[in-house]
Amino acid sequence: MNLRQAAIIARRELRGGLAGFRIFLLCLLLGVAAIAGIGSVRSAIDAGLSSEAASLLGGDVELNFTHRTATEEERDWIEANSTASSEVITFRSMLKARADSDEADLGISQVKAVDTIYPLYGVVELAPAMPMAEAFETRNGLPGLIAHTALIDRLGVGVGDIVRLGTQDFELRAAITGEPDGTLTDIGLGPRTMVLTESLTESGLLGAGSLFESKYRMELPAGANLPALKKEAESLFGDHGMRWKDNRNGAPGISTFVDRMSAFLVLVGLAGMAVGGVGVSAAVRAYLARKTDTIAMLKSLGATRATVFATYLMQIGVLALLGVGLGLLVGGGIPALAIPLMADLLPVPVETGFYIAPLLEAAIYGLLTALIFSIWPLARAVDISPAGLFREVSGHANRWPRWPYLLLILFLASALVTLAALFSGVPTLTLWATFGVVTALIALALAAMFTKALARRASRSRSMQGRPALRLALGSIGGPSFEPASVVLSLGLGLTVLASIGQIDSNMQSTITQELPERAPAFFVLDIQKDQMDPFREAMLADEGTEDVESAPMLRGIISKINGMPAQEVVGDHWVVRGDRGITYASTLPANSSLVEGEWWPEDYNGPPIMSFSADEAAEIGLGIGDEITVNILGRDMTAKIANLRELEFSTMRINFVMVWSENALTGAPHTFLSTVYAAPEAEGRLLRVMATEFPNITAIPVRDAISQVSATLDSLGSAIRWGAGTTLLTGFVVLIGAAAAGAEARVFEAAVLKTLGATRRRILYSFALRSLILGATAGLVALAAGSIAAWAVMYFVMETGFELHWGSAIAIVAGGALANLLAGLGFAWRPLATKPAQILRNRT
Amino acid sequence: MGSSVLSLENVQLTLQGNAGPVPILKGISLNVEKGETLGLTGPSGSGKSSLLMLMGGLESSTGGNISVLGQDFGNLNEDALARFRRNHMGIVFQSFHLIPTMTALENVATPLELAGDAEAFAKAAAELEAVGLRDRTDHYPSQLSGGEQQRVALARAAAPRPDILLADEPTGNLDSKTGESIMDLLFNLRDRHGATLVLVTHAPELAARCDRIIELHDGVLA
Numbered sequence A: 001m002n003l004r005q006a007a008i009i010a011r012r013e014l015r016g017g018l019a020g021f022r023i024f025l026l027c028l029l030l031g032v033a034a035i036a037g038i039g040s041v042r043s044a045i046d047a048g049l050s051s052e053a054a055s056l057l058g059g060d061v062e063l064n065f066t067h068r069t070a071t072e073e074e075r076d077w078i079e080a081n082s083t084a085s086s087e088v089i090t091f092r093s094m095l096k097a098r099a100d101s102d103e104a105d106l107g108i109s110q111v112k113a114v115d116t117i118y119p120l121y122g123v124v125e126l127a128p129a130m131p132m133a134e135a136f137e138t139r140n141g142l143p144g145l146i147a148h149t150a151l152i153d154r155l156g157v158g159v160g161d162i163v164r165l166g167t168q169d170f171e172l173r174a175a176i177t178g179e180p181d182g183t184l185t186d187i188g189l190g191p192r193t194m195v196l197t198e199s200l201t202e203s204g205l206l207g208a209g210s211l212f213e214s215k216y217r218m219e220l221p222a223g224a225n226l227p228a229l230k231k232e233a234e235s236l237f238g239d240h241g242m243r244w245k246d247n248r249n250g251a252p253g254i255s256t257f258v259d260r261m262s263a264f265l266v267l268v269g270l271a272g273m274a275v276g277g278v279g280v281s282a283a284v285r286a287y288l289a290r291k292t293d294t295i296a297m298l299k300s301l302g303a304t305r306a307t308v309f310a311t312y313l314m315q316i317g318v319l320a321l322l323g324v325g326l327g328l329l330v331g332g333g334i335p336a337l338a339i340p341l342m343a344d345l346l347p348v349p350v351e352t353g354f355y356i357a358p359l360l361e362a363a364i365y366g367l368l369t370a371l372i373f374s375i376w377p378l379a380r381a382v383d384i385s386p387a388g389l390f391r392e393v394s395g396h397a398n399r400w401p402r403w404p405y406l407l408l409i410l411f412l413a414s415a416l417v418t419l420a421a422l423f424s425g426v427p428t429l430t431l432w433a434t435f436g437v438v439t440a441l442i443a444l445a446l447a448a449m450f451t452k453a454l455a456r457r458a459s460r461s462r463s464m465q466g467r468p469a470l471r472l473a474l475g476s477i478g479g480p481s482f483e484p485a486s487v488v489l490s491l492g493l494g495l496t497v498l499a500s501i502g503q504i505d506s507n508m509q510s511t512i513t514q515e516l517p518e519r520a521p522a523f524f525v526l527d528i529q530k531d532q533m534d535p536f537r538e539a540m541l542a543d544e545g546t547e548d549v550e551s552a553p554m555l556r557g558i559i560s561k562i563n564g565m566p567a568q569e570v571v572g573d574h575w576v577v578r579g580d581r582g583i584t585y586a587s588t589l590p591a592n593s594s595l596v597e598g599e600w601w602p603e604d605y606n607g608p609p610i611m612s613f614s615a616d617e618a619a620e621i622g623l624g625i626g627d628e629i630t631v632n633i634l635g636r637d638m639t640a641k642i643a644n645l646r647e648l649e650f651s652t653m654r655i656n657f658v659m660v661w662s663e664n665a666l667t668g669a670p671h672t673f674l675s676t677v678y679a680a681p682e683a684e685g686r687l688l689r690v691m692a693t694e695f696p697n698i699t700a701i702p703v704r705d706a707i708s709q710v711s712a713t714l715d716s717l718g719s720a721i722r723w724g725a726g727t728t729l730l731t732g733f734v735v736l737i738g739a740a741a742a743g744a745e746a747r748v749f750e751a752a753v754l755k756t757l758g759a760t761r762r763r764i765l766y767s768f769a770l771r772s773l774i775l776g777a778t779a780g781l782v783a784l785a786a787g788s789i790a791a792w793a794v795m796y797f798v799m800e801t802g803f804e805l806h807w808g809s810a811i812a813i814v815a816g817g818a819l820a821n822l823l824a825g826l827g828f829a830w831r832p833l834a835t836k837p838a839q840i841l842r843n844r845t
Numbered sequence B: 001m002g003s004s005v006l007s008l009e010n011v012q013l014t015l016q017g018n019a020g021p022v023p024i025l026k027g028i029s030l031n032v033e034k035g036e037t038l039g040l041t042g043p044s045g046s047g048k049s050s051l052l053m054l055m056g057g058l059e060s061s062t063g064g065n066i067s068v069l070g071q072d073f074g075n076l077n078e079d080a081l082a083r084f085r086r087n088h089m090g091i092v093f094q095s096f097h098l099i100p101t102m103t104a105l106e107n108v109a110t111p112l113e114l115a116g117d118a119e120a121f122a123k124a125a126a127e128l129e130a131v132g133l134r135d136r137t138d139h140y141p142s143q144l145s146g147g148e149q150q151r152v153a154l155a156r157a158a159a160p161r162p163d164i165l166l167a168d169e170p171t172g173n174l175d176s177k178t179g180e181s182i183m184d185l186l187f188n189l190r191d192r193h194g195a196t197l198v199l200v201t202h203a204p205e206l207a208a209r210c211d212r213i214i215e216l217h218d219g220v221l222a
Helices: A003-014 A019-051 A053-057 A072-080 A132-136 A149-155 A226-240 A252-290 A292-300 A305-345 A356-382 A386-391 A403-424 A427-459 A468-478 A483-513 A530-541 A567-571 A615-621 A681-694 A703-742 A744-756 A761-798 A807-827 A830-834 A837-843 B048-055 B078-088 B104-114 B120-130 B146-158 B176-193
Strands: A061-066 A084-096 A106-114 A125-127 A144-148 A162-165 A168-178 A192-196 A212-219 A243-246 A523-528 A546-562 A581-586 A593-598 A610-614 A628-633 A636-648 A659-662 A672-679 A699-702 B004-017 B020-033 B037-041 B063-068 B089-092 B164-168 B196-200 B212-217
Touching: A003 A305, A019 A053, A019 A252, A019 A305, A019 A356, A019 A703, A061 A072, A061 A226, A061 A546, A072 A212, A072 A226, A084 A681, A084 A699, A106 A149, A106 A681, A106 A699, A132 A144, A132 A168, A144 A149, A144 A162, A149 A168, A168 A192, A226 A243, A226 A636, A252 A292, A252 A356, A252 A403, A252 A427, A252 A483, A252 A703, A292 A305, A292 A356, A305 A356, A356 A403, A403 A427, A427 A468, A427 A483, A427 A761, A468 A761, A468 B104, A483 A703, A483 A761, A483 A807, A523 A530, A523 A681, A523 A703, A530 A546, A530 A672, A530 A681, A546 A567, A546 A636, A581 A628, A610 A615, A615 A636, A636 A659, A672 A681, A681 A699, A699 A703, A703 A744, A703 A807, A744 A761, A744 A830, A744 A837, A744 B078, A761 A807, A761 A830, A761 B078, A837 B048, B004 B048, B004 B196, B020 B048, B020 B063, B020 B196, B037 B048, B048 B063, B048 B164, B048 B196, B078 B089, B089 B146, B104 B120, B104 B146, B120 B146, B146 B164, B146 B176, B164 B176, B176 B196
Parallel strands: A106 A192, A144 A168, A581 A659, A610 A636, B037 B196, B037 B212, B089 B164, B164 B196
Antiparallel strands: A061 A212, A061 A243, A084 A106, A084 A162, A084 A212, A125 A168, A144 A192, A162 A168, A523 A672, A523 A699, A546 A581, A546 A628, A546 A672, A593 A636, A610 A659, A628 A636, B004 B020, B004 B063
């Protein structure tokens, strides 16, 4: 092979211009731009989170405790190691709109009780603007309170109104419009309310056993050794429920969410790149078909196969670089230009810039895709004899490339998948996504072959005789053309992604909203004190709309050790040991559960602490009867042995706990009660007002609100993913247009001959439309099947729930496929219909 | 000879070229009688094929009148012309012009289907057998030789039993031996079905097989 000669020939060939490569360039541009755009936005958010880390965290370091404040020893350590520190207590409560009215509206809120030093970093933005001291100062005996605009709007109150938290009245001083350490993860159930901690003394909200978190933010001296401090704090307080965060990752929740979300979107983008690859392959095939004579001539003149391969690979390489370059400009440029304009609207800090890493990642994907999809048609074109090339006018040779080319394709594809797995940070998901895309491509290729064979057969069947438009349509699908495969692959893959997302979304929504247990509670009620339990039950049951009230004592604690070893070392990152868990005690087996192993303890059991553990979770983390679990409750380690295992049913939404302890082990610990209230929807408002008036310290979470919150979150996630899939579909549509454009000349000729044979324009148009509809619907049907299988796999294996085909989304996919291809086809039908036969037939030899 | 089936009166055709209007036909008048075979000869560029296109309604004249089987082409739009060809004409081209996505059988059956013939495929198969292609019915055009493709084109033109057969240098792309057999077939078909035949050729020996020969030079009848 002579590379110099190949380069010279390639340069001469490229002088012919880029006319045949518009689709090639557009496919690469779209694929690369989508991935580069997603990556650039991720980098901008990561950089924003990093530069705002201390402000987002509220300090250089945060020590976090559950259901207790720091001990003297812990406070001493915090003071000794910081230049300033601040205490923040967070909990849920009900804010009552008008303190003096029994009919007033109530809103659940995430309350943040702060000290006078808060915030250590950043500024709380208030409307009207005022210093924090002024917002909280006591005027006319009433302390100040500030609340998020959303809560103020919901309760219909205004600045200066009297509101109530627990039993304490406050004056609403201002609306919170910006909170430096308020992040996406804090939104949860209910917008923010902020008060001074000391003003809650009389509220009855922070009693023994109440569910709150305390956070101690530290400002560190310059040059402080973070890792060493972390190690010291964990060794001193790690066993007492202390959790550490620092400014190396100020908002781990958001950061992880953004990384996961963008990794997922990049995978969707890669599916779009595969669709673009189909377009690339079709464009290269069409280009080489036009170059058949040149290739044959070059070989006749003595060019080796390798030289010819290099000649055309260089041309494709140059064009691929151009397409990738344009994609990077669009994908990197649009976020860089748009983010500064939108920064104030985004819920996370962003730092505008031109980030190299995501652009490099997108460029690698783009170039590898271009190569993978170009080598096959290129290898086929150079691998046949010059005589064969001359004969093969329409380039329909159906042979496989020689094995070295196949190996090269396999190597490049493996490199692409490996790099995607590395870059995404979620290798398992990447491998599954790759498996899905490859399986879908194979299924679509088989479907295209099957459709061609079926169409060929159908066009020759007796039933088609006398239906020339339909037979023409079927005949052209079944005939020797690559267009059907191109259409089914490109449109099909785009629709497969959309179908799977649509089915997953619909199934998730229906699981949450429609498949609730028949008897779902109206409220979960937290923080009921022991002496309030009987009056609470009576008050609830006094309303005629109340059906039942279930209650259980509840404590919260963190599983710190298993058989004396740190829990996370034993079982890894299982959810049971990740955060704090609800714990209850009982003398009899709770309802909604059944023993599967071991014996329940006697009602008057008074021996060493023992517990019952959920059988499913025990199996997942490898626990059995006799194992010892240590739980840190309010800073105290308490240990119990597993005495039995029970089967739980969480989906009933009844009270359930993974751990149920023997009563004698926990009755001494301060705790509250959890209740679920079953009531008719019309009674919910009355019950909420009774709770707020008679039991002001408790927190009622309306189940309906919680469900709509989850549903809304799913909606937002679904929208983001649908936008990602939209680029895949757009690429698919570009490939469709490419396929239609590539077939346009053939259509013009076909129409000219058909007119000569007596076909009217209407009949020709009908035939073209039928052809497009059949191919589009086929792509839609295969996409629906492949997408539904993918969605089933996600629902069954990942979500561990059932799957049901949602017909609305399914019909939309099939109809959308048919319509998209019809539009692309009809867009190119005008010229064949308008052109006079003589013009075509005279010029064509 | 019977009544006139093709009547041209002062027919003109001027095409728009890049350098301005190009006159192709400059006032052609002629009549072709029913059952007659007419040879149209002349050098390349004399306007033979253009005249045939006008006779087939594939091109619109820029002047004069064309009447076929008593139907004035000037009064017919594109679709009406297509219907007219479907019912009365068969056309054979030098480059065969078979539809590449259809098999030989499907190509031949198409005009019959378009005319609503319920026996389209049976007739197409019989026609292919008549041109010696019984074993090639399921082949696509790309799988056939030039001679075989032209035989399919002949079968396609003859299958609907047209009143008029128009042939535009049907042997132009074939070797002389194959060309000869195609001409035999063409004249056999015409003889069997009694159609009027207009044959464009620049081969004098082929034109000599026609009842009458007309020569074109630079867009006018010589």
